[in-house]
Amino acid sequence: SSTARKNDDGALEVGGVDLRDLAREVGTPAYVLDEADFRARARAFRQAFADYDVYYAGKAFLCTAVARWVAEEGLSLDVCSGGELSVALRAGVDPARIGFHGNNKTTGELRRAVEAGVGRVIVDSFHEIDRLEALLAGSAPRHPVGVLVRVTAGVEAHTHEYIATAHEDQKFGFSISAGDAEAAARRVEAVDGLDLLGLHSHIGSQIFDTSGFEVAARRVLALQARLAEVLGRELPELDLGGGFGIAYTTQDDPAEPDRLAQELTGIVEHECRALGIVVPRLSIEPGRAIVGPSTCTLYEVGTVKAVGLDGGAVRSYVSVDGGMSDNIRTALYDADYSATIASRRSDAEPVLGRVVGKHCEAGDILVKDEFVPGDLLPGDLLAVPGTGAYCRSMSSNYNHALRPPVVAVRDGSTTVLVRRETEDDLLACDLG
Ligand code: LLP
Numbered sequence: 001s002s003t004a005r006k007n008d009d010g011a012l013e014v015g016g017v018d019l020r021d022l023a024r025e026v027g028t029p030a031y032v033l034d035e036a037d038f039r040a041r042a043r044a045f046r047q048a049f050a051d052y053d054v055y056y057a058g059k060a061f062l063c064t065a066v067a068r069w070v071a072e073e074g075l076s077l078d079v080c081s082g083g084e085l086s087v088a089l090r091a092g093v094d095p096a097r098i099g100f101h102g103n104n105k106t107t108g109e110l111r112r113a114v115e116a117g118v119g120r121v122i123v124d125s126f127h128e129i130d131r132l133e134a135l136l137a138g139s140a141p142r143h144p145v146g147v148l149v150r151v152t153a154g155v156e157a158h159t160h161e162y163i164a165t166a167h168e169d170q171k172f173g174f175s176i177s178a179g180d181a182e183a184a185a186r187r188v189e190a191v192d193g194l195d196l197l198g199l200h201s202h203i204g205s206q207i208f209d210t211s212g213f214e215v216a217a218r219r220v221l222a223l224q225a226r227l228a229e230v231l232g233r234e235l236p237e238l239d240l241g242g243g244f245g246i247a248y249t250t251q252d253d254p255a256e257p258d259r260l261a262q263e264l265t266g267i268v269e270h271e272c273r274a275l276g277i278v279v280p281r282l283s284i285e286p287g288r289a290i291v292g293p294s295t296c297t298l299y300e301v302g303t304v305k306a307v308g309l310d311g312g313a314v315r316s317y318v319s320v321d322g323g324m325s326d327n328i329r330t331a332l333y334d335a336d337y338s339a340t341i342a343s344r345r346s347d348a349e350p351v352l353g354r355v356v357g358k359h360c361e362a363g364d365i366l367v368k369d370e371f372v373p374g375d376l377l378p379g380d381l382l383a384v385p386g387t388g389a390y391c392r393s394m395s396s397n398y399n400h401a402l403r404p405p406v407v408a409v410r411d412g413s414t415t416v417l418v419r420r421e422t423e424d425d426l427l428a429c430d431l432g
Contacts, residue, residue: 001040002034002294003015003016003034006345009345010346011344012340012342012343014032014296014409015034015035015409015410015412015413016411016412016413017032017409017413019342019381019383020342020343020381022409022414023343023381025414026416026420028298028322028381029297029300029321030404030405030407030420031326031391031392031405031406032296032297032298032383033388034409035408035409042075044257044258046073048257048258048261051265052283053097054074054284054286055075055076055077055099055242055285056075056077056078056291057286057288058077058079058080058084058087059080059390060287060291060292060389061389061390061392062393063087063417064087065408067087067088068091068092070093076097077098077099079100080101080102081102081109082112085109085118095117095118096118096119098113098118098119098120099283100122101124101150102124103124103171105131107135110131110135114141114145115141117143120147120148120239121145121146121148122148123150123184123188125174126187129187132145136192136193136194141193144193144195145195146195147195148198148200149181149188149198150172150199150200151173151174151175151176151200151220152175152201153176153203154168154176154177154219155219156212157203157207157209157212162211162215173201176222176223181199181223182226182227182230185231185235186230189231196235197237198236199237199238199239200241201217201220201238202239202240202285206243207243208252210264213267221268221275224238224275224280225275234280237282237283239284239285242285242289244289246293246386247293247386248336248337249336249337257289264284288390292386295386295387295388296384296385297383297384297387299320299321299366300320301318301378301380302319302321302358304319305317314352315354316351316354316376317353317354318353318382319357320382321358322357322404323356323357323358323401324357324396324398325399325403326357326392326401327387328394330365330366330368331365334368336368337368337384337386337387338370338384339353339366339382340382340383340385341382342382342383343380346374346376348374349374351372352371353367353369353370353372353376354369355367359399392404392418397421402426403421404420405420
């Protein structure tokens, strides 16, 4: 659904906007968000998962406009901090459609969530349940607070494989196998003002294969069946979490939402049938799969340096005006990205290149290996696609870099959703 295309000059156009014009208007680096693409992906999930609640995971990228688009497209919103909650509320998202995550929510955050009337609090520790109880004892909200219990199914999914042992050793969730998940559910059930609605399981990110979901669903639904006996009622909801993979390079092959929905529903229905329980109302929380492909980062080339490698080969180090402060994923996860020249056509022979930033360390790499035009020069624009998820949201001010703006493009027009930081912004926090 991307609207990106090369125009007659060989320049890249997104949302009908020539990125040379965009660079002149807002400068570089900039995150360029294709609004039609974002909405189309949100809608595709909404339609494919028609019987589900689809929570957009705001941690992937959130700003007021995006929270509003999410609501307009009929999705709910997953937030995982007071900061994300405040964006959602400012955008006018119906609080009943907000799910509040986090393994260490503060009393202040919980109070705000409860007072705002957030629809689901996904509890992640006994201490959090205590905090909620204390809070409700102080001033009971008008409606009971909907709660999901986050469980650890003992499955850690990775890109193409999943490991079904030895990953309980992490901070999230209540362990099913240790009995904590059942104890947490009973504890929530006993608190006045809390409405235990179901279980929640999130198994990982950038997953291409539903086999991890299958193992998790089997374990979570076994607990669901057990709780039906213990509590005397079947919990009405089950959240399967997010984590659906996207194509960062041409090698990745993500499933379409339709197929995902079919497979996940099939898995849950099959397990419920086997256990003799009713299929609960399902929900998912995709972040990356909605926002990731919608955005590219636009940079200007500053220097090009040919570096000789062992064996006589040469690598062209292309330095751009951003770096690990606007995309930490390559340095942090060894993530793969690609880059394309955005400002002109080049018929020059491609050479082995590496796109690097302007920060003061050698690991400041944006694109590890890419064939770039042999005639690349300072002033050329480069676009790195697929930077919508976890790039701006994990950006930093390393080296006092100013965070780039997020600019929406649509039908030939440009709207700055989040402006570029200024040195005054940074100095404002520095009290001298
Ligand atoms: N739900 C829960 C409870 C989560 O923890 C996450 C992501 C999601 C949903 C959304 O996952 P998605 O569909 O976006 O994969 N910074 C890493 C990813 C960390 C994901 C954390 N949790 C990255 O850049 O790849």
